[in-house]
Amino acid sequence: xxxxxxxxxxxxxxxxxxxxxxxxxxxxxxxxxxxxxxxxxxxxxxxxxxxxxxxxxxxxxxxxxxxxxxxxxxxxx
Numbered sequence: 858x859x860x861x862x863x864x865x866x867x868x869x870x871x872x873x874x875x876x877x878x879x880x881x882x883x884x885x886x887x888x889x890x891x892x893x894x895x896x897x898x899x900x901x902x903x904x905x906x907x908x909x910x911x912x913x914x915x916x917x918x919x920x921x922x923x924x925x926x927x928x929x930x931x932x933x934x
Contacts (some may be wrong), residue, residue: 879932886922893918 897914901907 878929883925885925889922889925890915890918893921
């Protein structure tokens with residue numbers, strides 16, 4: 858079988874269409890922030906440290922979400 862013109866197996870998968878890519882970015886961001894908050898609450902609860910680790914988890918989750926979104930956007934630039 859012949860390959861269609863302009864494509865080869867080495868090209869790899871094509872980027873997702875716009876709406877699906879934005880959905881993936883939003884889902885990834887929500888998961889990063891949610892996991893950070895969840896871990897912060899989980900660490901805080903037995904120690905009684907109040908919102909200290911919640912704030913740390915939230916900060917790390919937002920940072921991870923930002924890195925993830927930037928990485929995903931770079932595929933389109």
